[in-house]
Amino acid sequence: MLLLGKIAFAAAALFLAALVVRGPRVRPYPHYGYLGLAVIAMAHYFAAHGQQPVSTFFTPIVWTGYIAAADAAVFALQGYSLMTYQPRQFLACTLLSIPLWLVFEAYNLRLRNWVYVGLPPHWIARYFGYAWSFATIWPGMLETSQLLRAAGFWREKRPKFKLSNTAQNISIALGAAMLIVPIALPQRIGAYLFALVWIGFIFLIEPLSLRRAAASILDDLEVGRRDRLWSLLAAGAICGIFWEFWNYQATARWVYVFPILQNMKVFEMPLPGFLGFPPFALETFAMYCFTVRFLDYVPDI
Numbered sequence: 001m002l003l004l005g006k007i008a009f010a011a012a013a014l015f016l017a018a019l020v021v022r023g024p025r026v027r028p029y030p031h032y033g034y035l036g037l038a039v040i041a042m043a044h045y046f047a048a049h050g051q052q053p054v055s056t057f058f059t060p061i062v063w064t065g066y067i068a069a070a071d072a073a074v075f076a077l078q079g080y081s082l083m084t085y086q087p088r089q090f091l092a093c094t095l096l097s098i099p100l101w102l103v104f105e106a107y108n109l110r111l112r113n114w115v116y117v118g119l120p121p122h123w124i125a126r127y128f129g130y131a132w133s134f135a136t137i138w139p140g141m142l143e144t145s146q147l148l149r150a151a152g153f154w155r156e157k158r159p160k161f162k163l164s165n166t167a168q169n170i171s172i173a174l175g176a177a178m179l180i181v182p183i184a185l186p187q188r189i190g191a192y193l194f195a196l197v198w199i200g201f202i203f204l205i206e207p208l209s210l211r212r213a214a215a216s217i218l219d220d221l222e223v224g225r226r227d228r229l230w231s232l233l234a235a236g237a238i239c240g241i242f243w244e245f246w247n248y249q250a251t252a253r254w255v256y257v258f259p260i261l262q263n264m265k266v267f268e269m270p271l272p273g274f275l276g277f278p279p280f281a282l283e284t285f286a287m288y289c290f291t292v293r294f295l296d297y298v299p300d301i
Contacts (some may be wrong), residue, residue: 005266009245012238016144019151020073027079033072039065047249056120057129058250063136066242070143077150082143082301089301090139092292097138098131100287104197110183113194113258118251129252140242141284142301144235145228153234154227161221168207175204191258198276198283205286214293215301217282232285233278240277244269 020029043061046054054061068083071090075081082090108114120126163171178200182193209216217229247253248267256262261270288301 001264001266001271005241005245005248008241008266012241016070016073016147016238019147020076023077023151025076027076029076030072030084032083033069033076036065036068036070036072040069044249047251052251053120053125055251056118056125057132057252059246059253060129060132060136062246063133063140067136067139067143070140070147074143074146074150077147082139082146093138093142093288093301094135096288096291097136098134100284100291101134101137103287107183107194107197110187111191111194111197111258112187113191114254114256116252116254118253120252138284138288141232141235141239141281142288144239145231145281145285146301148231148234149227154230156226157224158226160224163207163210163218163221168210171203171207175200175202178203192260194258195276199279201283202279202286205283205290209286209290209293212290212293215289216286228285229282232281236278236281237274239281240269240274243277244274 040062043054043058043065047058071081071083075084080086082093120129178196182190182196184190185193206216206218210218217232220226220228244267253268255268256265256270256273258270258273261272264271266274285301
C-alpha cells in the first residue's frame with residue numbers, strides 16, 4: 001500500500017509539472033516559483049536526514065513551497081495569479097484558512113477521527129506549527145484548482161442547470177442535518193459518520209451563497225460553466241495525495257484513528273478516506289466564498 005501511495009504521488013506531481021512544461025505559457029515561469037520548488041527539495045533532504053526543526057515542521061514548509069510553485073505556474077499559464085495580481089485575496093485566503101479549518105477540528109474533538117503525534121513539547125512552537133499548517137490548507141487547495149483551470153481543462157460550455165427554490169431549501173435542510181446528526185449521536189456511532197461533515201457544508205452553503213450573490217458552483221451551473229466544479233474535484237484528489245504523502249514523512253503529523261479499514265492504510269490514511277478529499281475541495285471553495293461575501297467581496301478563485 002505504501003508503494004501505491006508513492007506511485008500516486010509521483011503521478012500527480014508529474015502531471016502538474018507537465019501542465020507547466022508542455023502547456024501554452026503566456027509568461028515565463030517566475031523566480032518565486034523556483035524558490036518554492038527549492039524549498040520543497042531542501043525540506044525533503046533535511047527531513048530524510050532527521051534534521052530539526054525541518055523534520056517537525058516539514059508539512060507546513062513543503063506546503064508553503066508548493067503554494068508558491070503552484071501560483072507561479074498559474075501566472076505562467078494565464079499571465080496573472082493570486083500572489084501577483086490579487087495579493088489581498090491571497091492574504092485573505094491564507095488568514096481565513098485557519099479559522100475555517102478549526103471548524104473541522106471542533107468536529108474532531110467530538111468524533112475523534114484523527115490525532116496529532118510528534119508535536120513540539122513547548123506550547124508556543126506547537127501552536128505556531130498548528131497555525132502555519134492550517135494557513136496552507138485553503139491556499140493549497142484553491143491554487144491547485146486555479147492551476148487546472150489555467151491549463152484549460154473543462155472550458156466548454158454545457159447545458160445550463162438551475163436549482164429550484166424548493167430544491168435549494170431541501171439542500172439547506174439536508175446539509176444542516178448532515179452537520180448536526182454526527183455530533184448529536186453518541187460518539188461511538190458518530191465516529192462512523194464523519195463523512196457527512198465532508199459533504200454537509202456543500203449542501204448547506206451553496207444555496208445560501210447563490211442567494212447572497214456570492215461565487216458558487218450553483219451559479220456556475222446556471223450559466224453552463226463546469227470548469228470550476230471539475231477543477232476543484234480534481235484538485236481535491238491531487239491535494240489529498242500530497243497531504244498524506246508529506247504528512248507521512250513529518251515528525252509532527254496526524255494519524256487517523258477512525259474505525260474503518262485501519263488495516264488498509266496508504267500512508268496514514270485508510271484507503272476509503274481518500275474519497276473525502278474531492279468533496280472537501282468543494283467545501284473549501286464554498287466556505288471561503290460564503291465567508292468573504294460578508295465583507296462585500298466576490299472572489300475570482
